[in-house]
Amino acid sequence: MTIKLYNTKTRRKEDFEPINKDDVRMYVCGPTVYDRAHLGNARPVIVFDVLYRLLRHTYGPEHVTYVRNFTDVDDKINARAAESGRSIGEITAETTQWFLDDMAAVGALEPSIKDRDHQRAMPRATQYIAQMVTMIEDLIAKGHAYAAEGHVLFAVESYSKYGALSGRSIDDMIAGARVEVAPYKRNPMDFVLWKPSDDATPGWAGPVVGGKSIGRGRPGWHIECSAMAHDLLGATFDIHGGGNDLMFPHHENEIAQSTCAGHDFANVWMHNEMLQVEGKKMSKSLGNFFTVRDLLDQGVPGEVIRFVMLSTHYRKPMDWTGKKSLEANRTLRKWFDLTEDADSAEVLPKALVDAIADDLNSPNAISVLHELAKRGAYTDLKAGAQFLGLLSPKTSDWVRRPGQLLDALTQKLSELRKEAVQTKDFSKVDDLKVQLQAAGVEVQISREGIVLGAGPEVDDAKLEALK
Structure with a gap:
């Protein structure tokens, strides 16, 4: 199998040939830790997580080094400390952990170096x-x-x-x-x-x-990545990645200072496109700005966020929409039901690996998964999905979440109904029934009791809000 990657430096898709197959090295620019990671911050993490998984599959986990830094010295951090009255160390420690927790929620593996030291593979600039x-x-x-x-x-x-x-x-x-x-x-x-x-x-x-x-x-900001990459990966390494908003000036400056310091730096440069929300640039002024934690707290599973991200090729702009989120939720529930009792195939589906090896063509890989589901190849479906970071052991937690929420809401509706029988005012019962139906729940109220059923369009976030 040949891995092909689009190299921003040469502006063409090239066969990937690592400098050393026993030590494939990748550096990805990480966050400046002063606040929660917004939805756009998750895209490069997911994109390069897929590449990391591909490299581990191809060369062996013990032969792949992946470094992603934290910028913990920055004027934005200083400003946040000044306005909050908290220490810089306290802010960066908290926000670093927020980032790690949120990226774990979207299925990202932690970076690591050959000796499996995750901490060294996630260097802090101040170190x-x-x-x-x-x-x-x-x-x-x-x-x-x-x-x-x-x-x-x-x-x-x-x-x-x-x-x-x-x-x-x-x-x-x-x-x-x-x-x-x-x-x-x-x-x-x-x-x-x-x-x-x-x-x-x-x-x-x-x-x-x-x-x-x-x-x-x-x-300054730019020197950080050059120094950390050189110290951890050497003067020359295989891949440098990040969002295309970093191409200029950050990556341009990294190349200039590293080259002039006598380092060949990265052979392959990769950049993912930006993210929009409902067709518009994400902006607080437009009211469409979301952090990853916002969505998780609203009941959107991290796996759904990941699926939506992978549904668009990394070199194309990605549009996050509520419709895509619901469709991803529905697809993953279906695949979970199909594969819950299936073993995971020992050999990954070739068509899926080929798709990812072709410049991380995750939309094509997802199409392969749909085809496997249609053909009833459930062991291959499970293995392929897990390779992409989907259908993990934690999937059952959120797939079964509506049932848990409906149990709580059944109790709530029953108590409201009991109260209404006493007061002869059924307005609260009727209001909750309407809201449940709007959330995709089938509601049956009779003398025998109340039965709530999750319909095909059930919205976990709305149920969470009603609880």
Whole structure:
């Protein structure tokens, strides 16, 4: 089997050939931990989780290293600490765990390196300040960076290939980017490697320039990933991934500083497209902004979120809709019923693996699963779904959730009815009955009692709200 991946750097789909088949290495940019992960943050996690599963299947779990970082030093974090009165360490520890919990809920495996050390495979930026300082000092020594007013900046003009990844000229990048205007910059596109910190801001001893420390400060965003990737994966590794919003300037800057530091960096660059909600860009002002936790708390299972994400190819914009969520819920319930008593096949369905090996074509893989369900190949269906992170042992928890909710709502409706018999006011009973029916529940009320049944369109989130 040949794995084909679209390489943003070359703008074509290529046969994937790892540098070392015994140590396939991948780095994916992780979150800045100051708040809950929104729905769009889940897409790259799910996309590269599927790639991670494919690499583990192809080369063996013990031969795949997957690193995904946490940015835990950032001005957004500093601002959140200032406005909340909480310590930075407390905020980052809490939000890091939130992220891990929410990504586990959508079925993502934790990254790991060859020795299975998950913690090292999820490095925090603050753990790698020394490596960042060393890289900055090297860039200064080689003439690719300069110190100015307590800052160190990368000199973009010193790297002739700047803009090659995103395919933009420097003039285009200046026009299309929010370039920070500063008098100490030699070129408007020069970006910060190190910046000064005041007493209220986290800081470390800065790079040494001309035998003297530049002073207490903190790293710029871009240098973090270059330093962590180099330390954990080496000067050259196989795959670097992230959302396409990171292509410029983050990934462009990573390539520039790493290359100028003498590292070949990543051979394959992969980027997923962005996410919309009901056909519009996700925005708080439009009222369509959701965190992953929002959906989970509304009763949308993480597995349903994952299924909807995989239903669109990663290089195409993904539109989250309520309709897709309901359809995914219905499909997964059906597949669970079909496979609950089936064993999982020892060999994965070839058509499904081939689909994923063809540049992570998850929509085609899901089509294969539909066909297996139609043919009654339930052992293959179960194995294929589990390969994609679906039909896990936890599936039964949410599949059976409506029954548990209906038991509670039956009790609630019975109590309201008993009260109504006394007061002769059945309005609350009628209101709950209407809401249950709107949630897809069949309601039967008779002298013998109350019977609630989950219809084919039952909405778990609405039931959860009625409980």
